[in-house]
Amino acid sequence: MAKLRIKFENGEADRVIEFDPKDAPFHHDGRPGSILDILLGHKIHLEHACGGNCACTTCHVVIKEGMDKLSEAEESEEDMLDKAPGLTPTSRLGCQAVVEDPNAEITVVIPRFTINLASENRDDS
């Protein structure tokens, strides 16, 4: 079984999911077996404003352990990550990073706010 530990930057208690990657998809958004797919399938919310289509950065996560157990980032993901605030060398988009190793142990941090390039501006004047 693979193990995914989720740390929340907002201080919420860690969660740990044990799963078999062969059971993917777990949900219907994001690539099957992706971090987004796994989290949503286990009732853990991760924002995904574009529906998990690699068209925004709201599912930005930071991998703390197990980077090499994930699928390689494709050019579309890298293009999008370039625009993500708070980018780190181990940033991934949750909708694109697929857990492939059935024995993987992965730790991800969900940033407090995965704010997009421009979002939620309002003018009440």
Place this chain on the structure above:
Amino acid sequence: MAESNPPPRSSYIARVETFFDHTDDTRSLFLRLPDGFKLKFSAGQFISILIPLGDETRRRPYSIVSTPPQSDLLEICFNRVANGRGVEWLFERVVGDPIEFMGPFGAFTMTAPPQIETIFVAEGTAIAPILPMLHLAQSGPHASMLLLYTASSQGHILYRKELENLAAHDSNFKFETTIHQPDLYEHLYSDVNRRWVAADTSRARQFYICGIGKSVTRMRDLLRSSGYERREVHYEQW
């Protein structure tokens, strides 16, 4: 099991003010924002609509067709697709119905009139994020712009009158429409390859490409591998 969170982004409630059927399977909804509320956005961005389906809420993105930089009436445009439960839910909305959304989101944007030659490529409803870019471009001096727009039938060339009007008032904007089935993008790919890769050595132009499926990234790869700057090849794949 209760859902664990980071705190959800704030969402807004708009109401369906009116709708327009472009064809029997393609509709625009016009969403009125609450009193005094104007959404600021960049041309090309989308809103994420919260669609209640059964015991869950799905997030589905819809490009904002309205003209930036802000509006209190948002137009979205969509068409029926196989197994598209979210779209069916939207088709079932009637005037006055509330629609909850978040946003705007997205990095497929234009923020100022382009100062280098710009080629837009779109098919069907993928014209939605590009139309506001054309309006933005015409707000000031800009370089030449060409739109290649293809659809499965003449009726599915959306916003034709608006495009004709834009072209009539702007000598720096032209558009070409083509009808192709079933692979709309195959023709576009060949056209782009012939005109701006094989037959032209200049790489001083930018592209905005929007469509469905792998054909979009295939065109991206063609352009970038032929010498166009990575940052000058903008794309959005649905």
